[in-house]
Amino acid sequence: MTITKAETLPIRSGDDVVRVRQRVRALAIEIGLGLVDQTKIVTAASELARNTLDYGGGGDVRTEIVQAGTRKGLRLIFEDQGPGIADIEQAMTDHYTSGGGLGLGLGGAKRLSNEFHIESTPGAGTRVTIARWK
Amino acid sequence: MDRIPILKLGGALIVTIQVDMHDRLALALEEDLTAMIARTGARGVLIEISALEIVDSFIGRMLVSIAAVSRVLDAETVVAGMRPAVAITLVELGLELTGIKTALNVERGMSLIQARLAEEEDGHGSDRDHHEG
Amino acid sequence: MTMDGTEVLTRTVTEDEATILDGWTGALRESASLQGGRIREAELQTQAKAVLGQFRDALVAGGLDADGESYAPLRETLADISRSRAIQGFTPTDTANFVFSLKEPVFEALRLKSGADASAQAAGMWAGGKVIDRLGLQTMEVFLASREEVIGRQGQEIAELSTPVVRLWDGILALPLIGTLDSARTGVVMENLLQAIVDEEAEIAIIDITGVPTVDTLVAQHLLKTVAAARLMGADCIVSGIRPQIAQTMVHLGVELNVVSKATLADAFAVALRRTGRKVVRQQVPTEGRG
Numbered sequence: 001m002t003i004t005k006a007e008t009l010p011i012r013s014g015d016d017v018v019r020v021r022q023r024v025r026a027l028a029i030e031i032g033l034g035l036v037d038q039t040k041i042v043t044a045a046s047e048l049a050r051n052t053l054d055y056g057g058g059g060d061v062r063t064e065i066v067q068a069g070t071r072k073g074l075r076l077i078f079e080d081q082g083p084g085i086a087d088i089e090q091a092m093t094d095h096y097t098s099g100g101g102l103g104l105g106l107g108g109a110k111r112l113s114n115e116f117h118i119e120s121t122p123g124a125g126t127r128v129t130i131a132r133w134k
Numbered sequence: 135m136d137r138i139p140i141l142k143l144g145g146a147l148i149v150t151i152q153v154d155m156h157d158r159l160a161l162a163l164e165e166d167l168t169a170m171i172a173r174t175g176a177r178g179v180l181i182e183i184s185a186l187e188i189v190d191s192f193i194g195r196m197l198v199s200i201a202a203v204s205r206v207l208d209a210e211t212v213v214a215g216m217r218p219a220v221a222i223t224l225v226e227l228g229l230e231l232t233g234i235k236t237a238l239n240v241e242r243g244m245s246l247i248q249a250r251l252a253e254e255e256d257g258h259g260s261d262r263d264h265h266e267g
Numbered sequence: 268m269t270m271d272g273t274e275v276l277t278r279t280v281t282e283d284e285a286t287i288l289d290g291w292t293g294a295l296r297e298s299a300s301l302q303g304g305r306i307r308e309a310e311l312q313t314q315a316k317a318v319l320g321q322f323r324d325a326l327v328a329g330g331l332d333a334d335g336e337s338y339a340p341l342r343e344t345l346a347d348i349s350r351s352r353a354i355q356g357f358t359p360t361d362t363a364n365f366v367f368s369l370k371e372p373v374f375e376a377l378r379l380k381s382g383a384d385a386s387a388q389a390a391g392m393w394a395g396g397k398v399i400d401r402l403g404l405q406t407m408e409v410f411l412a413s414r415e416e417v418i419g420r421q422g423q424e425i426a427e428l429s430t431p432v433v434r435l436w437d438g439i440l441a442l443p444l445i446g447t448l449d450s451a452r453t454g455v456v457m458e459n460l461l462q463a464i465v466d467e468e469a470e471i472a473i474i475d476i477t478g479v480p481t482v483d484t485l486v487a488q489h490l491l492k493t494v495a496a497a498r499l500m501g502a503d504c505i506v507s508g509i510r511p512q513i514a515q516t517m518v519h520l521g522v523e524l525n526v527v528s529k530a531t532l533a534d535a536f537a538v539a540l541r542r543t544g545r546k547v548v549r550q551q552v553p554t555e556g557r558g
Contacts, residue, residue, distance in 0.1 A: 014157045021154065021188065036458055039188055039219040043227060046190040050157070070412040108191060108227040214501065218461035221496035236501035238468055243501075 056080025146178035178247030184215030214243035272390030290372025333401035353413035445478035477508030507535035
């Protein structure tokens with residue numbers, strides 16, 4: 001698998017969340033995802049960017065266009081240096097929320113992606129990786 | 135700060151969301167709508183979202199909460215014009231938007247609201263005078 | 268004696284290009300006649316000339332590194348050729364042979380050039396074999412990728428063809444599903460139906476599964492999701508044609524199809540008409556012959 005294009009966007013404010021959505025949309029179009037798949041990855045990105053901002057105290061997202069054989073994909077890595085998640089399994093369940101939200105963020109983002117991976121260290125931060133393949 | 139304009143038409147309030155909504159903008163809309171329902175005694179709220187390219191859990195929650203508040207104030211909320219890709223994504227996300235009526239377009243949405251108003255005028259709406267008075 | 272294989276090869280290809288081209292096109296012509304005339308001789312000749320020219324340039328600039336920068340134009344040309352062959356329906360052997368048949372004339376030229384210097388000849392052949400093999404493999408990779416693309420596109424087309432959305436009445440759609448549903452196909456079906464709901468401004472969509480042999484948990488879930496998505500858009504779905512065995516299986520699987528369902532498409536259509544404020548009545552036929 002090779003990375004053909006990568007960039008990093010900050011997530012420090014609500015405006016940044018909107019910008020992340022727009023950038024992810026443009027990249028999804030670039031790799032030729034269909035309309036529904038575009039919508040799914042943009043929605044997942046929106047959920048995760050908001051998590052990064054609200055629970056992680058801000059961070060950034062690395063966007064990568066990846067190629068494995070003939071398949072192209074879009075991979076997004078959200079990273080923050082926030083408080084981290086002690087019980088990931090619990091955080092993944094729907095309707096779990098540590099503040100305000102509907103609690104669909106992580107589980108929802110997972111359902112909207114082809115690949116989902118989360119690592120978190122309490123006190124050090126969280127990293128969520130998702131990918132959607134064409 | 136920008137705000138989304140709310141139109142009043144007959145007994146209904148109409149909102150068309152045309153922009154990629156910022157979270158603050160969504161919250162402001164919720165507040166404005168609540169205040170406007172209370173002030174005008176509107177019996178229906180029509181939110182037209184055919185321009186929205188995504189509805190994530192935040193916007194979904196805003197819609198559910200507008201509908202819930204409206205119901206308490208005796209107004210019915212109709213969301214009109216959701217795109218197919220958005221609908222599929224919302225279902226996958228796990229958001230069913232319970233308590234919200236939906237319509238294919240503004241026209242259908244308005245007739246849903248008008249049907250309710252007409253039904254109440256036909257006798258079920260004894261509490262209506264109280265609201266408008 | 269100390270001559271480097273790359274050097275021998277490069278010199279041979281540069282100096283004897285015309286001879287090699289002759290030998291190569293001869294070999295290609297022979298195999299082309301076996302391929303049933305799928306490609307014209309003139310086209311084959313043009314391709315061979317272009318490839319050999321670029322091969323010479325690449326050798327001069329970049330030696331044997333067939334994956335390197337200097338081979339980029341050649342790789343591009345070979346990719347184009349193998350893509351077009353994949354689409355024209357050539358076999359993998361035909362396509363690979365286009366590149367591999369370059370070996371013989373090159374080796375022959377090396378033999379003539381080296382004369383008695385056996386080690387130079389061996390070194391040149393080793394170098395030539397190595398680089399031509401690599402180019403052949405690259406060509407095959409592109410060939411297979413193109414075939415996969417063709418297959419993928421056909422799959423998509425079949426999926427779309429086999430799920431027609433029909434308009435039964437103003438505002439009423441039907442989707443007669445036929446055959447086994449897998450999740451890729453169900454995805455296409457779902458999108459088509461929802462788009463048709465928008466295009467036709469349909470209030471009611473009937474999903475008829477009479478032609479679906481089995482419904483497993485996954486398919487049932489897809490159906491439910493479609494119904495839920497249609498509801499979000501402001502349309503209702505009715506599922507019709509659930510056969511008794513399927514109903515039984517679904518109950519055993521613990522799948523709750525929480526939707527309006529009717530035994531037949533006709534029943535569902537009647538419900539749809541009623542819901543949209545219409546009624547089907549039998550016309551009173553005036554009794555004849557009593558006048």
